Amino acid sequence: MKTIKQIIAVTALNLRNIPQRLASSVVAVVGVGAVVLVFAAVLSMAAGLERTMLSAGSDDTAIILRNGSTSELNSGLSNEQTLIVSNAPGVLKDGNEPIVSSELYVVVDVKKRSNQSDANVPFRGVQASAFDVRHNVTISDGRMFEEGKNEIIVGRSAQQEFMGLETGKTIRFGQNEWLVVGTFDANGSVSESELWTDVRVLQSTYRRGNSFQSIRVKLESPESIETLEQALAEDPRIDADVLTEREYYSSQSQGLVQFIKLIGYPLTLLMAIGAVFGALNSMYSSVSVRGKEIATLRALGFGPTAVLVSTVVESVILALAGGALGGLLAYLVFNGFQVSTLNGPSFSQVVFDFAVTPELLGQGMRAALLIGVVGGLFPAIRAARLPVATALREL
Amino acid sequence: MKYFGLIWKNVWRKKIRTSLTLLSVFVAFLLFALLSALGYAFKSGEDVADAERLVIIDKVSLINPLPMAYKNRIAATEGVHSVAHASWFGGYYQDPRNQFAQFPTDPYEYFSMYPELEMPEEQLENWAKNRQGAVLGRELAEQFGIKVGDRIPIQATIWTKADGGRTWEFDIEGIFGTNDPRGSTAFFLFHYDYFEEARAFGKGTVGWYILRVTPDADPVQVANAIDLQFANSPNETETSTEAAFAQSFAKQFGNIALIVTMILGAVFFTLLLVSGNTMSQSVRERISELAVLKTVGFTDRAVLGIVLAEAVLIMLMGGLLGLGIGWLLVQGAAQQLGAFLPGIFLSGEAILTAVGIMIGAGIVAGIFPALKAMRLSIIDALARA
Amino acid sequence: MSETLATLTGVSKTYQKGKEKVEVLHNLDLQIPAGDFIAIMGPSGSGKTTLLNLLGGLDKPSSGTVRVGDAELSSMSNSQLSHWRSTNVGFIFQFYNLLPVLTAQKNVELPLLLTDFSGKERAKRASIALEIVGLGDRAKHYPRELSGGQEQRVAIARAVVSDPALLLCDEPTGDLDRETADEILKLLQILNREHGKTIVMVTHDAQAAEYANRILHCDKGTLEAREAV
Secondary structure (H helix, E strand, O other): OHHHHHHHHHHHHHHHHHHHHHHHHHHHHHHHHHHHHHHHHHHHHHHHHHHHHHOOOOOOEEEEEEOOOOOHHHOOEOHHHHHHHHOOOOEOEEOOEEOEEEEEEEEEEEEEOOOOOEEEEEEEEEOOOHHHHOOOOEEEEEOOOOOOOOEEEEEHHHHHHEOOOOOOOEEEEOOEEEEEEEEEEOOOOHHHHOEEEEHHHHHHHOOOOOOEOEEEEEEOOHHHHHHHHHHHHHOOOOOEEEEEHHHHHHHHHHHHHHHHHHHHHHHHHHHHHHHHHHHHHHHHHHHHHOHHHHHHHHHHOOOHHHHHHHHHHHHHHHHHHHHHHHHHHHHHHHOOOEEEEEEOOOOEEEEEEOOOOHHHHHHHHHHHHHHHHHHHHHHHHHHHHOOHHHHHHHO | OOOHHHHHHHHOOOHHHHHHHHHHHHHHHHHHHHHHHHHHHHHHHHOOOOOOEEEEEEOOOOOOOEEOOHHHHHHHOOOEEEEEEEOOOOEEOOOOOOEOEEEEEOHHHHHHHOOOEEOOHHHHHHHHHOOOEEEEEHHHHHHHOOOOOOEEEEEEOOOOEOOOOOEEEEEEEEEEEEOOOOOOOOEEEEEHHHHHHHEOOOOOEEOEEEEEEOOOOOHHHHHHHHHHHOOOOOOOEEEEEHHHHHHHHHHOOOOHHHHHHHHHHHHHHHHHHHHHHHHHHHHHHOHHHHHHHHHHOOOHHHHHHHHHHHHHHHHHHHHHHHHHHHHHHHHHHHHHHOOOOOOOOOOHHHHHHHHHHHHHHHHHHHHHHHHHHHHOOHHHHHHHO | OOOEEEEEEEEEEEEEEOOEEEEEEEEEEEEEEOOOEEEEEOOOOOOHHHHHHHHOOOOOOOEEEEEEOOEEHHHOOHHHHHHHHHHHEEEEOOOOOOOOOOOHHHHHHHHHHHOOOOHHHHHHHHHHHHHHOOOHHHOOOOHHHOOHHHHHHHHHHHHHOOOOOEEEEEOOOOOOOHHHHHHHHHHHHHHHHHOOOEEEEEOOOHHHHOOOOEEEEEEOOEEEEEEOO
16 A cells, blocks of 8 residues: 555656656657557558458358359359359249349449549449349439440449549540449448449440359348358359358458558557667656656655656556557548558459548557556666665765 | 767767667668568569560450450551560469469560560470470479479469369479569469460450560550550550559559558658657767867867767668668568569668668757757856766 | 966956846956966856866957967957867866766877877877876776776876867866875976976865965956965
């Protein structure tokens, strides 16, 4: 109890002393702040990308691709095969009609707003049932395309990120002109990075005959995917991979997310090591500036534990202040910041927002705490061991 | 230089403090080395591009194939010296994670288009003779332990064979390197004829064309002539220099460079703060000593120089060490990741920039304490002692 | 009497202390012959140290002229003064003011860094200076490994290493015990008598002042001379 009282008293003294060594305290705070800022900024990219990709995927929708395809872009299915899938067991029916959407996926060049440079934008041919197999996709502006016409609707993110996709505008891909008739909203998911048109129109424009690239089906229940998988495996006319939409999108984002994490974590670790040096420096100078004060306290009868703990506490307070500052800055600057990048497997752009999530901020604060403890400990030991008599005489 | 002993001693006055500062500088430049090597990977292609090489892709998208029939028409265009073509195969070796670039192409055409690739003449001839033959870059061969004479399977993700199979087997006939230190060799080449004959669909097309213009031709004019030739056809083309093509492709990744720059900015801001603070602390502590130097006859400018040199020295020591270790790590990473992220390279330009930053940061960190030391009034300083 | 080394003519020095002007020296005239050993005594704030600073070119008078040897100090620029100090004057302080990061040898060499001597020549001269002060065997020691008296000897060696004509001492024995102080003062006397150094020493200590040829009393900005016994 007595020690705790002493710790509080000494800590209060330390903190009151901060203005006298403002520079080195600020350096420690800023150093830790920078670590948390960079950590949250880099990892918020991964978090945002994951959120965008995974919010598109549900467990009761299955996606069927040609066996061995790494993405829709590589896949190919004949009209006959799509009929086999539609009539397979496990597929949810609306009355007599199975809820399925056979789709075509191509890539077109559209200029990015940020650098006016061509980017691979996904262009999807869909049937009206595309809205039934997906969650939360709604026309938010304008109207749905008319079947058989060169009309497109564009995802909200795509509209924000790329040029010339406003409703009412005409955009040209190669020899063909397309009229933008509406915008659709998909809760920020990856679908919003896409342009949609009638699959039949896209088939004829890109000379794909009557073939498709993927089929999405609504499942009777998440478990019925096994029924479907088995039925298709036994059918010699089709050689297909069956995945839940969630599995599919998580495999699509894995590479990029791993890549960002592979950069982000070591980067943060290195920076954190740098910040520990900054904190150490600051606390050593704090101890050396307060040498006489510490010695006086010791002469008055304060114990070495109180001196030690209070020094660590001071360091932790500075580090947490820095962490909070860095986290706040990361949130204000990066959260919701929209970017788009080329996603490997589908070789097309995915538009996503940086997401500075509470989990990231929590991890950042834990890192700050750790930096504070490590940065304070060694100087604290020195402070506690300071020979009282020498320190008193020296200063 | 004769002041070096004095400066050196001052640097090590407080060993712990100097070590900590050195370590944070070290970390900052280690990061610099790693991030700039990574940034280089994203814009690689650009610097190794040949100004006399043009790339022709489909105007709608790089992924749309072009008719094989275009080849003779391109070759006949004025100013075109030679043409080669390649396609994207998109397979993997053994495990789906082992993805690298495979291109079906024509052996002689490809190697004369890319003279920077180096392979024994005999291996090229063997490859040309073997329909199922293939060659691969040294980076890949080393990574996967593949040798000449091996027969290896590549799993297709796009190109199923006409017989429904997805496993393509190849005889390795050669391993090539490159004489451009920045160029990547992380790719695999095989016969277009074999590809064309065995694939189930897409026959009669290639992914893209590469052409070399004659030395006296204007590449821009040639590009325009080619695009005009195919205008209003079902497959309009877009011809650009190799550099422009690489650049526009790199831009697809978005503002990686901007993000890297922002991170480095944060790192260096912190670094300057930490070391600047240390420097001024160190100067504050020995004001009387600096006054003694002046009393003895050191000029204001000499004192300024000594304090500045101390700061720059700390930056250079920590920075060069960080850069050195970073360079070693980049070498290692280039070997480990070469197949997936080719072009990781710490360029001479980046090293020079780093050294410039070290000196600049040393000056910025040291200038205020140094000016303070220079303007020091001897009398006041001695009175304080 | 031999020729004059330093001449102060009509020297006044005022400092701005907050809003007030404080006159430390008032219309002072002083001649210091070459080879002299002068002790300046007086209470704190009487202008002793200011006088020393003016003689050493660390400070400039508000009015009047300071001439040392051929140099008119009051009209020289700061960098000219720096250069002049490096060869013409040696300082000895109460607290020695050695650089803690350098050995005794390197501390003594410090002023020679400002000359064109080679490293070998610098080392040789520093060794000689250390021999003169009797510390030839302590060359490799750092200041913290030396006693107060030894530190002051190193400081004296540093002051004489560039062979200046004038040595200025500010309370050179103020931090030393009697016995050590006497040794230091004897050393100064030797430097004065055998090496011909002109010495001006500010001191509080009457016994120390006895070592000088003459004693000047400084009070309220004026000097009053009293010949040594």
